[in-house]
Amino acid sequence: MFGRLRARRRRGPDAAPDGASADGAPAEGAPARIGASQTEALLRRLEWTVVRRLDGLLQGDYRTLFRGFGLDLADLREYHPGDDVRHIDWNVTARLQTPYVRKFQEDREVCVWFLLDLSGSVGFGSGEVRKRDLLSDFTTVIALLLTRYGNRVGAVLYGGAKDMAASVVPARAGRRHLLHLLDRMYATPAASPGDTRLRDLLECARAVAKRRSVLFVVSDFISAPGWQASLAMLARRHEVVAVRLVDPLEMALPDLGLVVMQDAETGEQMFVDTHDPAFRKRFAAAAEAREAELRQGFALAAVECLTLSTYARLDLALLQFACRRRRQQGAAKVAAEGAAKEGAA
Template identity: 45%
Template sequence: MTGGPPGRSAVLNRLQLLVSRRLDGLLQGDYLGLLPGPGSEAGESREYVTGDDVRRMDWPVTARTAVPHVRLTVADRELETWLAIDMSASQSFGTAAMLKRDLAVAAAAAMTHLTVRGGNRVGAVIACGTGGLLRRPARGGRLAAQGLIRTIANTTAAPGACLPQLIEALSRPPRRRGVAVVISDFLEPPQGWQRQLRKVAVRHDVLAIELLDPRELELPDVGVLDLIDPETGAVHSVQTSDRALRERYAQAAAQQRADVEAALRAAGARHLRLRTDSDWLTDVVKFVVSQRFRRGR
């Protein structure tokens, strides 16, 4: 999604058309929401089974029947989805089909489409590194959604760590219960952002979309390679012909991804990993279908 505004506008139009056609074509059926959250409207009661959330106990029915019951809920169609999008300098990296920032825009377009197709509202908090946070209020309708995606795509990346502040912005000011989607490469250590994410998950259903490029998992054997840290500008020369170095890099990268996955799970967030070298839209569809299957069960 590079080039001047006219070229970028055409790319965004094609992206939104692709998202609407693929998602509407593959995700037919009743509206069930992006995540299988508990909803807010009271429904019927049923007997408690192991694994049910004790916070949904129906105490009046339990007292009358002397058998533990839980209260079922119906998904609220008037929910808000908030996108927290990391557009810091580390997103301007990509060695496959696209940059990570392009993948972030694509993921935001998919999440926005899934939100507005159910009649809900979507807003965003966009992090621009040390440039601060850009906020857009939650609004409904396709025109508002298209404007939001254009704002995200036109955001200029800046260096600087920002993920903890970005996630914290989802809780300030306090918002009504809904869905919070965090789109980032999660390169910052989990101890810096896990507490904020856990706080958001207390009130909202949280989806973490992790952006990944294959070169972040393993180094190619191409001789001496100059690597530039986009956040600091520091340059490191690496001898990639060193097999032991490549193996240590792959092990460290795998451990980093495992730490991120464990931190997201401990914080109560659902996890979707998108790669710059894969069919990201198919991955989104598979994730949504799996969430619907979980709700059906």
């Protein structure tokens, strides 16, 4: 991936998007089934370029950013502001007239689900790295880091077709299962034409992920409205991280003159004059309004968002995410300890 990134940067972010990725795959739809040898080559490349640098930061032997969810009761303690109200022990609370919450023994095993949006818009890229390439590399890296410690990973694959349900790869452990997941991911075509309904993907995940898990929703979130409520429902039961795929050309248009633009999902074409400053200004304003709407949607659902750009290095983005998440966990721990001391006083 990083070789492609270096080659792409020489072209610059203002270059017009080409119709194919660096490996020759067409921009529309998914690449053909890549085969076991090519999947192994992908794993080896990412193990050397990304995984070795991130190992121990996202998932360590004893401490991890993503905790297991145990069922064995370990202790009871007095309720503090910010605790999950679902863990309140109402019997003890009624007897003592003070709210108490249950503490559970955490399992070391974590079950992770990848909710992958493989619709037509994810095939876009203004350089030699498409958003779909970024999606596959992110999924491979996180799955490699987790499965090597015995955790189980599964996936819900959504191609964007209205008349076709999302396909499910059950959560299992092991490298062989990871190869199967990646092969299914590469073999899932994008519906053309077809509007993305991200809500269908999220509702399918609600039906599949019965046990409390960690969910990565990997998408560009270019979708029909109505998915925010489904995302909030998932976040009530699971630990959800929204992984947003972006390309700089989606935020601002360069001056390319007269060009024909085509909607990657509906196939609709439009002849526009990018030399017009007023048109570029309206495009940037619409992109900013969409950014504000997405930020509000993630905030209302109480879901953390990790943004990955096709013009940025994947390993650096994941390192920044790990550092930010550790700071948040540290701040939450300090706040909980302070509240406990105030309650004891």
